[in-house]
Amino acid sequence: MRRAALLAACAFGLTIAPLSARAEAWAIEHVTLIDGTGHAPQPDMTVTVDGDKITAVTPSALAKAPKGKVVDGRGKFLMPGLMDVHIHLHGGVDQKTDTVESRTQTLAGFLYSGVTTVYDAGNQTDIILPLRAAERAGKIASPRIFATGNLITYPGSHGTGMAVNIQDFEKDKDKLDKHIAEQQPDVVKLTLEEEGWGARPMITLMPEPLLRDIIRYYNLHGIRTTIHVSSELRAEEAIFAGTDSLAHPVIQGPVSDSFVKLMGAKKIPFASTLTIGENYSRLAEHPEYLDQPLYAATFSPADRQTLKTKTRAEYQARMWTAWMKLMTPVAEENIRKVWAAGGVVALGTDQSSGPASQRELELLVQAGLKPFDVLTIATHNGAVLLGKADQLGSVEPGKLADLLLLNADPSADIENVKKIAFVMKGGQIIDESKLPLAGGPQKRRFTP
The missing domain is CATH 3.20.20.140 (Metal-dependent hydrolases)
Structure with a gap:
């Protein structure tokens, strides 16, 4: 069974390519953070990601100069996937x-x-x-x-x-x-x-x-x-x-x-x-x-x-x-x-x-x-x-960078969890236009 699983995985590799860009460095600035731990929402925060990990979570006023690409999080809400x-x-x-x-x-x-x-x-x-x-x-x-x-x-x-x-x-x-x-x-x-x-x-x-x-x-x-x-x-x-x-x-x-x-x-x-x-x-x-x-x-x-x-x-x-x-x-x-x-x-x-x-x-x-x-x-x-x-499961330094950036406050209305600006898994922002969705191609939500 284990051999069969590995062979099947190889077969996948022949037909289906990875559908999001290589993980890189990101700084999501001036965002309201809901970190998943039960801590109250934190306004004007900066979360940095390098590779597949979260590297820092800090007030934007204290954040270091960003490394890599910057996302303006003003008016947006960041939470774990x-x-x-x-x-x-x-x-x-x-x-x-x-x-x-x-x-x-x-x-x-x-x-x-x-x-x-x-x-x-x-x-x-x-x-x-x-x-x-x-x-x-x-x-x-x-x-x-x-x-x-x-x-x-x-x-x-x-x-x-x-x-x-x-x-x-x-x-x-x-x-x-x-x-x-x-x-x-x-x-x-x-x-x-x-x-x-x-x-x-x-x-x-x-x-x-x-x-x-x-x-x-x-x-x-x-x-x-x-x-x-x-x-x-x-x-x-x-x-x-x-x-x-x-x-x-x-x-x-x-x-x-x-x-x-x-x-x-x-x-x-x-x-x-x-x-x-x-x-x-x-x-x-x-x-x-x-x-x-x-x-x-x-x-x-x-x-x-x-x-x-x-x-x-x-x-x-x-x-x-x-x-x-x-x-x-x-x-x-x-x-x-x-x-x-x-x-x-x-x-x-x-x-x-x-x-x-x-x-x-x-x-x-x-x-x-x-x-x-x-x-x-x-x-x-x-x-x-x-x-x-x-x-x-939480937005903390050292954790895997699985994140949701939302366009509205999910703590005010749970329907706002559907208002997705981007999905990040392991430091990679998903390109929805390349997802093999059953309903057909969809527009990309966020362009770096």
Whole structure:
């Protein structure tokens, strides 16, 4: 598998060239800085970038003479690139349109939408591993890709079809070793879910002792874990089994006060994933959202039409759509309570598009969180969940230069995160006119 991934990456290199200029030195002057850490917005700041790193963050009045190119940030707002820490990458809306080309279009669409890091929380290895290799080799225009590869579960449990199935820890340990050696997961995802809620039948649940053993084993190999849960009971069990993060909020019902206190005390980060549930009723009732500029740029006309007709009709007929419409506000309130108690929420969509990441921001504000707090959730907290806060998620010297320059204040209105002047990944300003977007060529937003 590892050899196959490397060969596929080489194949990418033959067909797809890097789509942004070489990283160089930049000085973004007189900008209002929202650094992602929760620090209040700082006016009239200068941020310098050299190569792929941020080198200085200082008041403009104290900044040294700029090296390299200068960006006038007056009236603009600088923040870290968005991080979506729960996706399942695919291209197109059905199996027929899910191709290598459409997946690279999807990744380009994340960049176009301001997302500079994604975590794929479970996928077929021949889909995600070659793309991760190609991204890290600079062969494709893509956010940074962190991936699980195959998730880990108990036979018959949630996600069993795309998982390494473990029944007995000692007897199956060689499967874990193979997963680690061949797939090199950045974070490993497990599932603790018996379903039996909404319109779903009951399924097999992973035994807690096995969950603890697997978490410990990956941690001893230096690999963080995240656990798929949907109920308070299973979330609590996952936390005390030693998980590093949760892949979802509690959605099966309102959380108890004791659980809220637990999340505030433990600081276990979890992905918000509101969009995946709200998406059903949104499409069923308001398909016109697909005409918004971000969707028009990042979805093909054919896929948008399929969503408005065939997929919409399927959603309108499903009991699951009504259930998720009912439960999404419950999940929103659970997130609000945990955030208010000091818990660590990170942006995740459980989907596969840049516009979905932007929609998640809107739903978090709808849940009652302030736009400024949502910016921390969408940046720094994603890095915390991934264990990469020393490298990503904030605008600080030494961090990787993954940045968004915005034309309006995102702390005043979360819609302003869409008003992008430029996206920078690793010190490179993205040239949108060269992105292979499914919606066709787009104008470049910023010319150096």
